[in-house]
Amino acid sequence: MRSKLVLIEGMPGCGKTTTAQLVHEIFTEVNITSQLFLEGNLEHPADYDGVAFFKKTECDELLNTHRKFKDLLSNLMIQQDNDYFLEYRKIKNEVWSSFPAELHHAVFKHDIYELPLDQNRKLITERWKKFADRVLYGADTFVFDCCFIQNPVTIGMIKHGAKKEEVISYVIELATIVERLNPLLIYVQQNDLDHSFKKAVKERPQEWSEGFIEYYTNQGYGKEQNYKGLDGALQVLKARRELEEEIFNRLNITKIKVDNSSYNKNDYKEVLEGILSE
Known part of the structure; x- marks a missing residue:
């Protein structure tokens, strides 16, 4: 069975959105009907944004x-x-x-990603179940950008400072829900986290970096560690990377890591084409 769900994950600035767009493009070129949902899409079928x-x-x-x-x-x-x-x-x-x-x-204050972790998890897992039920027998393939690992880690570790096992079990529960869709996880890596994050800070609007730093250092894990500023946010990111590495290793779904350190779009697309043709 061909994968009906491709999950794109990785650290900020590593190229998740580019990867998701390329995967969608590759599917289109080989006449596979796919639906692409990037971060922030208000019509996301398995997640909530602004709800x-x-x-x-x-x-x-x-x-x-x-x-x-x-x-x-x-x-x-x-x-x-x-x-x-x-x-x-x-x-x-x-x-x-x-x-x-x-x-x-x-x-x-009632936004689903502002709620206590257990309440958020209940609502999100219910939505993923409804999504899986709805698309199981359809023809389309879905490409999701960063809502599978990033969101549980962000609300669990970054926002609430939750214990590692609680965050890991959240992601594993999502994986179990979509297992029947034969999901493929593509985890995008960069050799130099400091460089890729600072590159993102430089390229994106100032309000993005200010909001990111505040979110990462003024609550949850960052606040517990007393991290401050850009360097503090980087320390939280490094801890997040370690947690996501453990999550990746413990997931029992088809998964692969890809290196996007060169930022060479043509070469990178060829790598993705090879992965998707297997």
Whole structure:
């Protein structure tokens, strides 16, 4: 059975997005229908981005606290049994900007990636199960950029400072869920983590690096280690790399590491073509 799911993972700045795009391009060239979902895609079929979660009591509290927007919020809420989801990043800018700061904060603190780890894991694994059920007998191949290992590690280790085994078991649970899709994990590596990360910092907008450093050093593992600034974020990244290495070794799915240190797109595409043709 050909893999119905290709998972692209690796450290920031290593070329995950480029890899995912090339994999999708290669599939297209050989007439394999694939669907590409990059980081931040609000239509992701197995992940949540910009989605807040509320239990019924929490939803009622939100609506009663912000009565002026009660009807609008009620119409935007997606109900599943006694749970409510608000895809707040999909709300039109003019509507979202009309909300007061207190309402923005009230919604954001319920973002699925701001929740306690156990609650996040429950919601994410349920979504992956629904995805696997839905696509199992379809013809398409799916290419996912960095939501398989990176997201559990980020919320587990980076945000909450969770124990290593808890984070590893989260990823292994996702792997078990999609096992029937015969997944292929492509882990992108760089020889020099310092160089690739600093290259990303230089090439991306300043607000990206500032937000990244704050996220990596002001909570969870980074805060516990008292890391500060760019160098502190790098130390957290190195610890993350060690954890992801262990996760990679313990996963019982088809997996391969690729070296993208040269940043030579044509040569790199040939390497990926060889992997995908096996």
